[in-house]
Amino acid sequence: NSPAAEIRAEPEPIALDWSATALVIIDMQRDFMEPGGFGETLGNDVSQLARAVEPIAKVLATARRMGMLVVHTREGHEPDLSDAPPAKVERGAPSLRIGDPGPMGRILIRGEPGHDIIPALYPIDGEVVIDKPGKGAFYATELGDVLKTHGIENLLVCGVTTEVCVNTTVREANDRGYRCVVISDGCASYFPEFHEMGLRMIKAQGGIFGWVAPSAAVLEAMS
Numbered sequence: 001n002s003p004a005a006e007i008r009a010e011p012e013p014i015a016l017d018w019s020a021t022a023l024v025i026i027d028m029q030r031d032f033m034e035p036g037g038f039g040e041t042l043g044n045d046v047s048q049l050a051r052a053v054e055p056i057a058k059v060l061a062t063a064r065r066m067g068m069l070v071v072h073t074r075e076g077h078e079p080d081l082s083d084a085p086p087a088k089v090e091r092g093a094p095s096l097r098i099g100d101p102g103p104m105g106r107i108l109i110r111g112e113p114g115h116d117i118i119p120a121l122y123p124i125d126g127e128v129v130i131d132k133p134g135k136g137a138f139y140a141t142e143l144g145d146v147l148k149t150h151g152i153e154n155l156l157v158c159g160v161t162t163e164v165c166v167n168t169t170v171r172e173a174n175d176r177g178y179r180c181v182v183i184s185d186g187c188a189s190y191f192p193e194f195h196e197m198g199l200r201m202i203k204a205q206g207g208i209f210g211w212v213a214p215s216a217a218v219l220e221a222m223s
């Protein structure tokens with residue numbers, strides 16, 4: 001592989017040194033992707049997210065072949081809810097609240113079946129799994145230290161949902177100096193219009209938060 005392959009991204013192409021690049025897969029958990037989890041308790045149609053799985057799987061397979069650092073994140077809380085702000089738990093009128101028992105165990109609680117990553121993208125040995133209590137993957141986690149230890153400067157970011165945890169993480173990463181390339185078809189939202197706008201917000205104004213590219217363009221540069 002070229003050490004500085006160029007990705008046909010928007011708003012402009014970007015060349016990444018793969019040895020300083022990590023693949024970050026945001027919250028591809030059963031709680032968001034499958035019926036009976038957190039996403040559905042909020043009234044969402046979880047089938048909207050399925051389209052991101054195949055593009056992510058292809059990039060993940062290539063990243064593994066290249067020996068790239070792979071980071072998976074999971075949103076969730078301790079069983080005693082000590083890291084769940086009441087303002088988050090009490091919000092809205094979901095059918096089940098965070099911590100309530102559901103068909104995949106307690107909603108959005110670490111260690112429960114619903115909290116785990118979907119089988120199609122399950123982490124393998126050597127990959128990093130970051131458990132995060134918030135929407136951003138840097139807040140109250142070891143992610144910053146892990147990336148520093150591995151000499152990472154660039155992030156390929158994908159996962160769900162585009163406008164919530166993907167956007168929040170990309171904004172956090174941007175402020176920390178990382179170049180973020182968001183894989184457009186490797187992200188999804190319960191609201192297709194928010195997906196579209198979430199991507200546009202990242203790449204607008206000369207790439208105010210980062211770059212956006214489809215998985216085909218990312219794979220072309222990786223291979």
Ligand code: C5J
Pocket residue numbers: 026027032075135160161162164165166
């Ligand atoms: C949400 C996420 N949507 N992973 N979490 O609450 O985007």
